[in-house]
Amino acid sequence: MYKVFINDKPLFLTSELQKEADFKYFLLNTIDLQKLIAQYFDGSVNNAFLYHPNKNQLLKIFKDKITINKAGGGLVENENGEILFIFRNGKWDLPKGGTEKNETMEETAMREVEEETGCKNLKITNKLQKTYHIFKRNGEYRLKITNWYAMQTNFTGDLFAQAEEGIEKVVWVNKNDVSTLLQNSYMNIKLLFNENCKQLNTTVKTEKGVY
Structure with a gap:
C-alpha cells in the first residue's frame, strides 16, 4: 500500500x-485521476482508495496517469542530537527540493539542505522512505516523490533561510520539542518521523489519524 497526500x-x-465505511473505493485502471484530485482540493472527497489487484503494478499505473516531479530532502541531526527544521508557508517542514540534471538523488538532497539552510558538513547515514504528495503548478496537478535521507553534521556555524524559496526560519530543534512542531506540519513529515522514531531515539507524538 502507498500513501499519497492531497x-x-x-x-x-x-x-x-x-x-471501510468512511473511505471510497475506485478502480485504479479506470479512474479519472485529475477529476478525483480536483474533488480533494474542493473538499468533496477527503479520503479514498485506488484499487488494483496487482500490488507490484500499483505505483507504476498511478505514475502513468500524472506528471512526476522528483525531489530529495534531509532529516538532519547535529552532534547535540537536535533536528534541523525550516518554517515555510506557515508550517514547519524539512529541507528538500527538486533534482537537477546529472545529479544523483543523494547529491540533490545534500545540496538542497545546504542551499535552504546554510548547514554544511553533511553526511548521509541512512536512506529513509519516500513520501508522495500532489500539488498544482501552472494549472496542472503533479505528483512529487521525495526521497528522504537521514543525515549527520558537525556544523556549528550560522544557519540562514533561503528567502527566495519562501523559507522564513531555520532552527535546530531539541528532540523533546519535535512533537510540538509537528502539530503545525505536513502529514508526510509527521509520517516520516512516526516511522523513524526508533532510529532517532525519540518518541514522536502525533494526533490520531491515518498516516
Whole structure:
C-alpha cells in the first residue's frame, strides 16, 4: 500500500479490498485521476482508495496517469542530537527540493539542505522512505516523490533561510520539542518521523489519524 497526500488528506493505493465505511473505493485502471484530485482540493472527497489487484503494478499505473516531479530532502541531526527544521508557508517542514540534471538523488538532497539552510558538513547515514504528495503548478496537478535521507553534521556555524524559496526560519530543534512542531506540519513529515522514531531515539507524538 502507498500513501499519497492531497491537501494533507490521504489517498491510498491498495491491492486489498477492506471494509471501510468512511473511505471510497475506485478502480485504479479506470479512474479519472485529475477529476478525483480536483474533488480533494474542493473538499468533496477527503479520503479514498485506488484499487488494483496487482500490488507490484500499483505505483507504476498511478505514475502513468500524472506528471512526476522528483525531489530529495534531509532529516538532519547535529552532534547535540537536535533536528534541523525550516518554517515555510506557515508550517514547519524539512529541507528538500527538486533534482537537477546529472545529479544523483543523494547529491540533490545534500545540496538542497545546504542551499535552504546554510548547514554544511553533511553526511548521509541512512536512506529513509519516500513520501508522495500532489500539488498544482501552472494549472496542472503533479505528483512529487521525495526521497528522504537521514543525515549527520558537525556544523556549528550560522544557519540562514533561503528567502527566495519562501523559507522564513531555520532552527535546530531539541528532540523533546519535535512533537510540538509537528502539530503545525505536513502529514508526510509527521509520517516520516512516526516511522523513524526508533532510529532517532525519540518518541514522536502525533494526533490520531491515518498516516
